[in-house]
Amino acid sequence: MDNFQIPVSYYLVLSVLLFSIGVMGVLFRRNAIVIFMCIELMLNAVNLLLAAFSVLHGDTGGQVFVFFIMAVAAAEVAVGLAILIMIYRNVKSTDINILNKLKW
Amino acid sequence: MMKLAVCLLPLFPLLGFLLNGLAGRKFSKNIAALTGCLPVLASFVISLCLFIQLLKGEITVITVDCFDWLQAGGLSVPFSFLIDPLSSVMLLVVTGVGFLIHVYSAGYMHDDEAFARFFAYMNLFIMFMLLLVLGNNYAVMFCGWEGVGLCSYLLIGFWFKNTAYNNAAKKAFIMNRIGDLGFLLGMFLIYNTFGSLSYKEVFEGAGRFTSGTPEITAIALLLFVGAIGKSAQIPLYTWLPDAMAGPTPVSALIHAATMVTAGVYMIARSNILYALSPAAMGVVAAVGAATAVFAATIGLVQNDIKKVLAYSTVSQLGYMFVAMGVGAFTGGIFHLVTHAFFKALLFLGAGSVIHAMGGEQDIRKMGGLRKHLPVTFYTFLIAAIAISGIPPFAGFFSKDEILGYAFAGNRLVWLLGILGSVLTAFYMFRLFYLTFSGKFRGTETQLSHLHESPKIMTVPLVILALLSAAGGFIGMPAVFGGTHFLANFLSPVFAEGAQRLSLPELSHGMELVLMAVAVFIAAAAILYARNVYVLKQGVPAGEQDELPVLHRLVYRKYYVDELYDKIIVKPLMALSGVFYSFLDIRVIDGLVNFSGSLVLKTSSVLRKTQAGTIGFYVFAMVIGVILVLLYNIMM
Secondary structure: OOOOOOOHHHHHHHHHHHHHHHHHHHHHOOEHHHHHHHHHHHHHHHHHHHHHHHHHHOOOHHHHHHHHHHHHHHHHHHHHHHHHHHHHHHHOOOEHHHHOOOOO | OHHHHHHHHHHHHHHHHHHHHHHHHHOOHHHHHHHHHHHHHHHHHHHHHHHHHHHHOOOOOEEEEEEEEEEEOOEEEEEEEEEOHHHHHHHHHHHHHHHHHHHHHHHHOOOOOOHHHHHHHHHHHHHHHHHHHHEOEHHHHHHHHHHHHHHHHHHHOOOOOOHHHHHHHHHHHHHHHHHHHHHHHHHHHHHHHHOOOEHHHHHHHHOOOOOOOHHHHHHHHHHHHHHHHHOOOOOOOOHHHHHHHOOHHHHHHHHHHOHHHHHHHHHHHOHHHHHOOHHHHHHHHHHHHHHHHHHHHHHHHOOEHHHHHHHHHHHHHHHHHHHHHOOOHHHHHHHHHHHHHHHHHHHHHHHHHHHHOOOOOEHHHOOOOOOOOHHHHHHHHHHHHHHHOOOOOHHHHHHHHHHHHHHHHOHHHHHHHHHHHHHHHHHHHHHHHHHHOOOOOOOHHHHHHOOOOOHHHHHHHHHHHHHHHHHHHHHOOHHHOOOOHHHHHHHHHHHHHHHHHOOOOOOHHHHHHHHHHHHHHHHHHHHHHHHHHHHOOOOOOOOOOOOOHHHHHHHOHHHHHHHHHHHHHHHHHHHHHHHHHHHHHHHHHHHHHHHHHHHHHHHHHHHHHOOOOHHHHHHHHHHHHHHHHHHHHHO
């Protein structure tokens, strides 16, 4: 390629930032929908990294993985949102701390 | 073909044991009795064939390697059998007398509910006894040695609902263990010294040592400790009188004719080792002579018919050890054989009496049984004469051979032997007269119940009586123009030991004088017994009567049991009490409880983290992941 290529470290940093934001969101937010979005954010940070390394190594395997992850994430979102809707119908809230009855 | 026959010898009784032991409950009594007796008969027939072949000189020695038993490092112990004149004689005694006692048991035990179990144990005993005498190395002998100890335990405690009987069984087992430890240590030392446990290699190796080597003496003494335990010599004899708790055929088979003679057999087998160690021989002779007299004195005043016979057995075993100790190996085995005949007969006769008396064993309550039990009376009389050493019955020849050798070897031992034989003649005829002559002293019900035993019991008695009467002729000494068949037959086994000892020979005249002395004083003792118990109608004092001090001392068996109880059992119990309350409860239980309560306490702290807050779980997970990453980076 040519000289205008963005160095892979940029992708790395961006990806780490996105992932950390996602982790922080999961850890500290209480709204289930936000947590859900943060999980998506983490997944996409990983996707970004996969795509970047795929280009760097000239191996399309990484991009194939990205597609798989997207497909699985879409399915997961569908199930997860369905669960969220059921929770909301039951407790009229999406605050996860209300759902602390899942214990013995 | 021959090898197969030898292997079958112990396998027949094993088969009998398995059949009766596993399926005995389903068998009728007749089937169970047949399953018990036939294997022993089969083994007897094989033994007889082997004996005849040895006699004809068609074979001299057979060794049969069945399989490799132990293989570890330099140690290799094959499970192999040895047939030579000595084991052949033992085989005949074990299976022959064993078979007669089995037949007798079929009658004696007929009303017992555990009939099949009895025969199962008896067959197991015969199997182990055959292993003991057949073994071609000390390990196989030890296997049989332990096995017969186990069967002895099982059969003494045969009526296990009675606590006293169980205690007697435990006592026998534990005292035997003490001796077995000696045997085991002896075996280790043999392996250490000769690098092998097989008889051939050990005895050939021993030939290279000079007389009096400390290793050989140590081995001989340790093996003798084993013999002391098994053959009930001082100081481990107290289990044998208690072992009379078992059914009477058991007393006859195990505690008179076969198992208790295993120690004698073992020493005879190891005769070269003993011949190389004069010190060990001296100890054997001393212990034997002391036991012969000591046990005989206790036998003088016992009132239980089986107890008298038990002490008599201990005393006669003492004679066999005297024989071993003075180098009369043939004499010892000869006495073993004749003793097996007449002592088995005495026990079976006593069993017949007990059977007729409805379980009564106290001779003070018997008397006048002669007309009620004629067959038992005559056979018992023959046995009593035989054991007293009156010619030409079996005991005379064997006992006088031993006493002759003792006289040539050590006068003191001879003197003790003569003393023992006087006592033997007296207590035997005391027992005999109190049981069979005079007036009946039991209850009316017992009197009406008195009957001669059935044929199945009297026929073995008659056969044993014939053997007791004529058995001595297998060892007819040269002084009576005999050739001493047994000595010639056994000579290959004892040749080397005898050669090393170079025993002094007695002149025929001296031999005759010694015999005359022995017979004369035995006869005097019998006449004295007759005087006291027949002419004066004496009856031993009752349980409540005040006894003179010496009499009481002997009657209470010199308080040896009480002494052992005080100096060994009680301190051991106290020690184990300490161990129980400190080591067991505090240390061991403490450790176990501590580990339990540690888990409980830790978990009661940690469970607070599992409060159901998802946020905390996720947080913990992230922290964990970060720690794992950090760890990887650090490494």
